[in-house]
Amino acid sequence: xxxxxxxxxxPLLLVDDDAPFRQRLSVLLSRKGFAVTSVGSLxxxxxxxxxxxxxxxxxxxxxxxGNGLDLVAELRxxxxxxxxxxxxxxxxxxTAVAAVKAGAIDYLAKPADxxxxxxxxxxxxxxxxxxxxxxxxADRVRWEHIQRVYELCDRNVSETARRLKMHRRxxxxxLAKRSPK
Numbered sequence: 682x683x684x685x686x687x688x689x690x691x692p693l694l695l696v697d698d699d700a701p702f703r704q705r706l707s708v709l710l711s712r713k714g715f716a717v718t719s720v721g722s723l724x725x726x727x728x729x730x731x732x733x734x735x736x737x738x739x740x741x742x743x744x745x746x747g748n749g750l751d752l753v754a755e756l757r758x759x760x761x762x763x764x765x766x767x768x769x770x771x772x773x774x775x776t777a778v779a780a781v782k783a784g785a786i787d788y789l790a791k792p793a794d795x796x797x798x799x800x801x802x803x804x805x806x807x808x809x810x811x812x813x814x815x816x817x818x819a820d821r822v823r824w825e826h827i828q829r830v831y832e833l834c835d836r837n838v839s840e841t842a843r844r845l846k847m848h849r850r851x852x853x854x855x856l857a858k859r860s861p862k
Contacts, residue, residue: 693737693802695719696726696752697768698745702792706739709795715802723747730756735763737802740785742769742776750776750783757784766801768793770829792825820861827855 693715697703700721707719718733720726723746730738730752738756740749749767756763767780770791777788787801827845834840838856842849 691737692716692733692735693718693739694726694730694733694735694756695739696721696723696744696749697739697741698722698743699741706795706798710739710799713795713799721745723749723752726752727755730759734760736760738763738765739798739802740765740767741791742767742780750779753780753783753785764802766798768798770826790822790825791829818861824855824860827852828860831856 691714693710695703695707695710695717697706697719698721703719703721707717710717715737718729718735720729721744723744726740735756738753740752740756742749749769753765753767756765763784765785767785767788768791769776769788780788786804789797789801827841830844831838831841834844838852839849842852845852
C-alpha cells in the first residue's frame with residue numbers, strides 16, 4: 682500500500698487490483714497534485730476510506746474481493762461531495778448506468794488515459810466532465826478488450842478464443858498484429 686500524507690495535495694483514494702496499473706496511475710495522479718492513497722482490494726479500500734475521508738476516488742469495477750460499485754455507494758454515504766471515477770476493463774451500458782446511479786461522476790474503460798481521469802476529477806462539481814478530445818477508435822477498444830481477456834486467460838489462445846466466441850486462428854492473427862491507433 683502506497684500512501685502520501687494528506688497535506689501534500691487533494692486526498693484521493695485509488696482502488697485497483699492490477700498492481701502495475703495502480704502503481705503507474707498513482708505516480709501520474711501524484712504529479713497532478715493529488716495526495717494518492719492506493720490499495721488493491723475492497724477490504725483495504727474500506728479501511729482507508731474511513732481513515733482518509735477522500736475528496737476524490739478512482740475505483741476499479743471488478744476487484745478480487747468484490748464489486749467497486751459497492752464502494753462507490755459507501756464513499757457517497759461517507760461524503761456526498763466525493764468525486765468518484767469508475768474504471769473498468771469490462772465496459773457495457775448496464776454497468777455504466779449502475780455506476781452513475783451509485784454516484785460515480787464518470788465511467789472510463791481501461792486502459793484509461795490519466796489525463797481523462799484528471800479531467801473528470803477536476804471538472805466543475807455541478808457539471809459532467811467533457812468527452813475526451815480524441816477518444817479511442819472502435820478498433821482500438823476491440824483490441825484492448827481482446828488483450829484483456831487474453832491476459833485473464835493466462836495468455837492461453839484456445840481459452841481466449843472460446844470466451845470471445847471466435848475462431849482460434851482468427852484470434853491468433855489479431856494477436857500477431859500491432860495495436861490499432
